[in-house]
Amino acid sequence: MMYADLIDQEDLLGQLKALGFAVPPGANAEQACECAVRGLNNERATDLRTMVKQMYTSSATILPAVRQAIDKQLLPALAEYQQSRSA
Template sequence: MMIVDLIDGDDFRHRLVALGVRIPEGSCPETCARMALRRHRDVGVPGLREQVQEWMQHTDMMLPSVRQAIERFLLPGLR
């Protein structure tokens, strides 16, 4: 039996926090993505673009709410 580690809202938030984005505990994926994009536009977030690219290579391993937040806010905002 294979166990897959899904990227959920907490994982998403923790990875953004590790990049230097301050996000309140318990924030939903949409809020996390919006806050990360705002921070990136204001001062830049080194590694954000690369992290988003990595996530998009593993969309089958993320919850739909995380994928939708990335697609709705981060992908268009980082172009």
């Protein structure tokens, strides 16, 4: 039997926690991403960008709920943060 590498909600939450982000127990992917982008600073933004890049360039399949949370929460917040830093 073949198993595909998947990035699911638990993987996302685990990666965010490993980076030091406070993720409340029972949070879903979208809630976890909302927590991660609060109070962005240079270090947090860099960590999040690196995490997203690794996830998107890996051979693993990102489950739709996780991809949606990243696309809806993380990417816009990172773009806005970057824009505010260069203004």
